[in-house]
Amino acid sequence: MATRYAIGASLKQMGALLDISPERVLRRVGLSATLADDEDISVGADTYFKIWDAMRVEADRPGIEMDLAMAYAHGPFLPPIFAYSCAETLALGLTRLSIFKPLIGPVKMEVTRPNKRLVMSMKASAAGLSMPPSMGLFELLYITECARTFTGARVTPLASSLPSGFEADPDSIDYLGTKPLVSGDVSLTFSEEDAERPLITRSASLWETLEPGFREQLEDRMGTVTLSGRIKRALAEALPGGSTSADDMARRLNLSKRSLQRRLSEEGTSFQELLNETRFEMSERYLKDSGLSVPEISYLLGFRDTSSFFRAFHGWTGTTPGDYRSSATGGHGARLN
Structure with missing residues (x-):
């Protein structure tokens, strides 16, 4: 499928900056003028360039x-x-x-x-x-x-x-x-x-915070994101609600459970491995960078109770969440229980 580019916001911005009508610009490239009110309008590369030329003609200066x-x-x-x-x-x-x-x-x-x-x-x-x-x-x-x-x-x-x-x-x-x-x-x-x-x-600190989101957008744009990546992203959103089974993820991604498992096997992983990876990565981030208590973190990771989180975390790291946080923050972690 050809890549499409969002133009709704920029069409309005340029219309205001150049004092031209977005509706007239759209008509010049063969699109309905009513799309000027659509914030989500997107176009292919050819139309994207034609819209630029149409705006230049409309500005006429x-x-x-x-x-x-x-x-x-x-x-x-x-x-x-x-x-x-x-x-x-x-x-x-x-x-x-x-x-x-x-x-x-x-x-x-x-x-x-x-x-x-x-x-x-x-x-x-x-x-x-x-x-x-x-x-x-x-x-x-x-x-x-x-x-x-x-x-x-x-x-x-x-x-x-x-x-x-x-x-x-x-x-x-x-x-x-x-x-x-x-x-x-x-x-x-x-x-x-x-x-x-x-x-x-x-x-550097602000970039470190925002870069992962930008790279996710780029992967989506370029079509390079793997099914594993899509599942980990979906799990991160779904964990607090507890809808984290393979069946849940298959429905969320419009796949059959069998297709999901087969494709993950082709990528050299499994659903359970991705669930564990996602929980561990999120637990590290919460323990290092937030003041959330361990029970709160346990809830956000979709565990039934705090003791289940303790057992899982000890299995991943060989230590407890509290000891890990204390070590990672130099003994200055907040609210350990």
């Missing part, structure tokens, strides 16, 4: 790429840009951006380090399609403005490039420092000094 880049660099929260902002350096930030870019659009981004410089290149991820050159210019301006915001420095690319047949406007050229070269891909080149420049927005 130069400089919209700059307007949108400046607004978005200081506006809506987007997972890929958040990943960029939490990194230690500009190079790592752009690398993270390249990993999570597919979450928001049909674009493939690559980061390389030829001669220690930092080169970001971008193109359509779908075979047979090309990114609109105007969208490419927006990306160059947007990523550069984010670089300046996140570093607190006047970062200026050494060079940039855009596909042929499109001329950047004078303000964009002035902003980028040089006129973009003509090339097949959209690209930016930064100096070694800028590549290693630390980000003032960096946050």
Whole structure:
């Protein structure tokens, strides 16, 4: 099944920023204008790019790429840009951006380090399609403005490039420092000094908290998540309610119990192993990072009683939950019973 991309929120945002009608934009690409009120509307890659071109036609003025880049660099929260902002350096930030870019659009981004410089290149991820050159210019301006915001420095690319047949406007050229070269891909080149420049927005602790969720979204988007991964995620949600049998999970995932067991066997695991793994991983996190009592943790993990949790945890670790928490927190764990 072809990948689809959510556009409901961005369609409204860009309509407001450019003072254009989302309904007219949708009609231009052959979609019903009534979809403008649908927050969950999603489209394929071809339509995604057509909507960009339709918005540009509706705006009917130069400089919209700059307007949108400046607004978005200081506006809506987007997972890929958040990943960029939490990194230690500009190079790592752009690398993270390249990993999570597919979450928001049909674009493939690559980061390389030829001669220690930092080169970001971008193109359509779908075979047979090309990114609109105007969208490419927006990306160059947007990523550069984010670089300046996140570093607190006047970062200026050494060079940039855009596909042929499109001329950047004078303000964009002035902003980028040089006129973009003509090339097949959209690209930016930064100096070694800028590549290693630390980000003032960096946050290792916040990134550690949010990265797993972003990676789950990416796995879903790219279709790489395994059945084991889906079951562990479903178990984490279902454990407090106690609906954690193989039959429960099979119904939740629209599979027969037999198919579930067969596919897990092909992945080299079993339902009981996944249940134990999920409970252990969650118990570790609760004991290390929360002030929940052991009975509360036992309940959240779906055990019938606290003694069952004690026996299971001792089997996993050879120690008790209280001793584990005390060791993991340097003796400062809260509410051990």
